[in-house]
Amino acid sequence: MEESMDHPLLSYSSLSPPLIKRMYMGHFLARWGARMWEFSVGLYMINIWPDSLLFTAVYGVVEAASTALFGPLIGKLVNQLTYIQVLRLWLLTQNLSFLVAGGTVIALLVCDGFRFSAPTVFMLLVAVTNISGAVGVLSTLAGTILIEREWVVVISNGQPLETLTEMNSVIRRIDLICKLCAPVFTGFIISFVSLKASAIFFSLWNIVSVWLEYWLLTSVYNGIPSLSESSQRRITKHVRTRSLESASAIEENESSRLVLETSGWKRRISGRLSKLPCFDAWIVYAKQEIVLPGVALALLFFTVLRSVS
Structure with a gap:
C-alpha cells in the first residue's frame, strides 16, 4: 500500500x-x-x-x-x-x-x-x-x-x-x-x-x-x-520470501524427519510427495473452499462443454 x-x-x-x-x-x-x-x-x-x-x-x-x-x-x-x-x-x-x-x-x-x-x-x-x-x-x-x-x-x-x-x-x-x-x-x-x-x-x-x-x-x-516497477517489486518480495523460507527450512526438515521416522509408510509417502512442486500445488488447491465447485465445473467441462476438435 x-x-x-x-x-x-x-x-x-x-x-x-x-x-x-x-x-x-x-x-x-x-x-x-x-x-x-x-x-x-x-x-x-x-x-x-x-x-x-x-x-x-x-x-x-x-x-x-x-x-x-x-x-x-x-x-x-x-x-x-x-x-x-x-x-x-x-x-x-x-x-x-x-x-x-x-x-x-x-x-x-x-x-x-x-x-x-x-x-x-x-x-x-x-x-x-x-x-x-x-x-x-x-x-x-x-x-x-x-x-x-x-x-x-x-x-x-x-x-x-x-x-x-x-x-x-x-x-x-x-x-x-x-x-x-x-x-x-x-x-x-x-x-x-x-x-x-x-x-x-x-x-x-x-x-x-x-x-x-x-x-x-x-x-x-x-x-x-x-x-517494470511491479516486476521489480515482485522480485524483491520473492527474494525476501525465499530468505525467510531458507531460515526456517532447517528446523522444518529436522522436525519432518522426526515425524517421518515415527509415522507409518502412508505418511512417509505423503510427506515425500508434498515436497514436489506439482503435488504441493494440488495440496494447496485441495485446501481451498472452492475445491468442490471447481471439481464440479471440471467434470461438467469434461462431459458436456468440451467440444470434439
Missing part, C-alpha cells in the same frame, strides 16, 4: 491507447498460432496413421498430462522471473516448440513411407511432435498468465473499476476470435491446398510472428513504467 502511494496513480485518460492496442495485437498473434496448432494437430495425427485415432488420443493424453503435472511449475516460474524474462522465455519456447512440431509433421507427411521402411525414425518423429506440442502448450500457459493475470491487472491498477473489466473482456474476445477463425483459416488451406501446405504455413507463421510479437510486447513493457 505504501509503495503504491509513492507513485501517483494514473488517470484513465493517461493510458496510452497505442500501447494497449499493441498488447492486444501481440496477444492476438500468439493466440492465433496456438489455436492453429490446437485444431490442426488432430488432423495431422489422423493423416499420419490413417484409419486410427490412436496417435490423436496419445497426443491428447500427453498434452493434458503435461499441463496437469507441470502447470504449477509454470506458475511458480512466472512468479520467480521478471516480466521481461518471462516474455522472452514464453515467446522463444512457444514459437521454437511449435516450429519443431511443425517441422516433424512436415517430415512425417512428406516421407509417408517411414511408417514401414524406417519404423524407428517414424516413432521418433512422432515422439518429438508430441513433446514439442506439449512444451508449446505449456509456454502458451506462461504467456496467458503473464498477459491476463499480471499485465492487465497492473495496467488497470488505479483506474476506474470498469477498466479492468473492459480489458479482460477484450482479451477474452481476442481468444474467442482466434479459437473461431484460426480453425476456419487452417481448414481453407487444408481443403483448397493440402495438409502439407497447412503444416508449412504453420511453421512459417511461427518464424515470422515471433519477431513481431516480441517488438509489440516489449514496446508495451518499456512504454508503461508501472510494469
Whole structure:
C-alpha cells in the first residue's frame, strides 16, 4: 500500500491507447498460432496413421498430462522471473516448440513411407511432435498468465473499476476470435491446398510472428513504467520470501524427519510427495473452499462443454 502511494496513480485518460492496442495485437498473434496448432494437430495425427485415432488420443493424453503435472511449475516460474524474462522465455519456447512440431509433421507427411521402411525414425518423429506440442502448450500457459493475470491487472491498477473489466473482456474476445477463425483459416488451406501446405504455413507463421510479437510486447513493457516497477517489486518480495523460507527450512526438515521416522509408510509417502512442486500445488488447491465447485465445473467441462476438435 505504501509503495503504491509513492507513485501517483494514473488517470484513465493517461493510458496510452497505442500501447494497449499493441498488447492486444501481440496477444492476438500468439493466440492465433496456438489455436492453429490446437485444431490442426488432430488432423495431422489422423493423416499420419490413417484409419486410427490412436496417435490423436496419445497426443491428447500427453498434452493434458503435461499441463496437469507441470502447470504449477509454470506458475511458480512466472512468479520467480521478471516480466521481461518471462516474455522472452514464453515467446522463444512457444514459437521454437511449435516450429519443431511443425517441422516433424512436415517430415512425417512428406516421407509417408517411414511408417514401414524406417519404423524407428517414424516413432521418433512422432515422439518429438508430441513433446514439442506439449512444451508449446505449456509456454502458451506462461504467456496467458503473464498477459491476463499480471499485465492487465497492473495496467488497470488505479483506474476506474470498469477498466479492468473492459480489458479482460477484450482479451477474452481476442481468444474467442482466434479459437473461431484460426480453425476456419487452417481448414481453407487444408481443403483448397493440402495438409502439407497447412503444416508449412504453420511453421512459417511461427518464424515470422515471433519477431513481431516480441517488438509489440516489449514496446508495451518499456512504454508503461508501472510494469517494470511491479516486476521489480515482485522480485524483491520473492527474494525476501525465499530468505525467510531458507531460515526456517532447517528446523522444518529436522522436525519432518522426526515425524517421518515415527509415522507409518502412508505418511512417509505423503510427506515425500508434498515436497514436489506439482503435488504441493494440488495440496494447496485441495485446501481451498472452492475445491468442490471447481471439481464440479471440471467434470461438467469434461462431459458436456468440451467440444470434439
